[in-house]
Amino acid sequence: MGRYTLRRLLQLIPVFLGTTFIVYALVWGLRDDPFAGKCGQRECSPAFKAAITERYNLDDPLIVQYLKYLGNVLTGDFGQTFSGTEVSTLIADAYPITVKLALIALVIEAVIGIIAGVVSGLRGRGFVDSLVLVSTLFLIALPVFVTGLVLRQVLGVELGIIRTSVSGDPSIGELIVPGFVLASLSMAYVARLTRTSLMENTRADFVRTAVAKGLPRRRVVGVHMLRNSLIPVVTFLGTDIGALMGGAIVTEGVFNIRGIGGLVYRGLQQQDTATVVGIVALLVIVYLIANLVVDLLYAVLDPRIRYD
Known part of the structure; x- marks a missing residue:
């Protein structure tokens, strides 16, 4: 039973990585403009875009963004909303x-x-x-x-x-x-x-x-x-x-x-x-x-x- 449990736990790792990466890619990777609609009818200011880009690592390739996000999640940090509220606090x-x-x-x-x-x-x-x-x-x-x-x-x-x-x-x-x-x-x-x-x-x-x-x-x-x-x-x-x-x-x-x-x-x-x-x-x-x-x-x- 112990060996089976360990094997099943190891099998959960690729499943977790695969599912979370698919979700992350669908949410972040398929959007042409991540700032669309974030500032109402007007265009977002350059300062706001720069801050959001740095916060979510939008300048990095998608896989690098995901790995950085995954590292934060494993430490209990789910990131921040666009308004600056900690997602972990909301959860x-x-x-x-x-x-x-x-x-x-x-x-x-x-x-x-x-x-x-x-x-x-x-x-x-x-x-x-x-x-x-x-x-x-x-x-x-x-x-x-x-x-x-x-x-x-x-x-x-x-x-x-x-x-x-x-x-x-x-x-x-x-x-x-x-x-x-x-x-x-x-x-x-x-x-x-x-x-x-x-x-x-x-x-x-x-x-x-x-x-x-x-x-x-x-x-x-x-x-x-x-x-x-x-x-x-x-x-x-x-x-x-x-x-x-x-x-x-x-x-x-x-x-x-x-x-x-x-x-x-x-x-x-x-x-x-x-x-x-x-x-x-x-x-x-x-x-x-x-x-x-x-x-x-x-x-x-x-x-x-x-x-x-």
């Missing part, structure tokens, strides 16, 4: 809120999705199975912003159960409903994936052997069927962590949450390339770590998987 203020929101959404989609999928898969074709399929199809077909606006209107405006606008330092209770909205689409996929995988393993040889040995149904389902059925679900959840953090723009906008999603949106709107590149580099790291954790969990869920 430090917004990232904890988004992490908290994403973790709440992940727990909601995992718990509700897996329970719904297990109940549906074990009951077979019946009312419960039809109810789960229809409910998940409804969540998949419904846009996330519609779900958020409806819940905010009903629970916040009409019933007064929640606040329509989340505070600057939200508690876990304030993020339950936004977390459910953020998790709604993935929750439907988790339920369907669990159901399908469980129904496939019901007819597997190892399940028939466990039943023939006289094992209790609870042990057959919980130890044999469920552990093997959760492998594709864990894979989906692992890759969904980064998507929850980077794709929370709509949810954060609906509930006025000051997180990474809003920061990315403002960066794109204001053409603040340093902010966008810094956040994307951070999300790449999150994706890579999440996939490594998922790979290591495979051996825990399925004893047949060995990394020796």
Whole structure:
């Protein structure tokens, strides 16, 4: 296991370098005029252009710019915005809120999705199975912003159960409903994936052997069927962590949450390339770590998987 983990960690290095370089090149290398629109309708002053050129090393070749930026990122320096604000400061203020929101959404989609999928898969074709399929199809077909606006209107405006606008330092209770909205689409996929995988393993040889040995149904389902059925679900959840953090723009906008999603949106709107590149580099790291954790969990869920 240790050798496999080390090998996987080494494999993450070229992936990180490749993805961050592509993002950096797309943001900085494909623009003819990096100062376009930075000073409104008028042209930027020579002093401003000189300062920005020196700050972002725009006189150097693209690969040299990237290597200098990468060296700063590895030390925790994500650069500065065009207004002079440290990107690391913006991330430090917004990232904890988004992490908290994403973790709440992940727990909601995992718990509700897996329970719904297990109940549906074990009951077979019946009312419960039809109810789960229809409910998940409804969540998949419904846009996330519609779900958020409806819940905010009903629970916040009409019933007064929640606040329509989340505070600057939200508690876990304030993020339950936004977390459910953020998790709604993935929750439907988790339920369907669990159901399908469980129904496939019901007819597997190892399940028939466990039943023939006289094992209790609870042990057959919980130890044999469920552990093997959760492998594709864990894979989906692992890759969904980064998507929850980077794709929370709509949810954060609906509930006025000051997180990474809003920061990315403002960066794109204001053409603040340093902010966008810094956040994307951070999300790449999150994706890579999440996939490594998922790979290591495979051996825990399925004893047949060995990394020796």
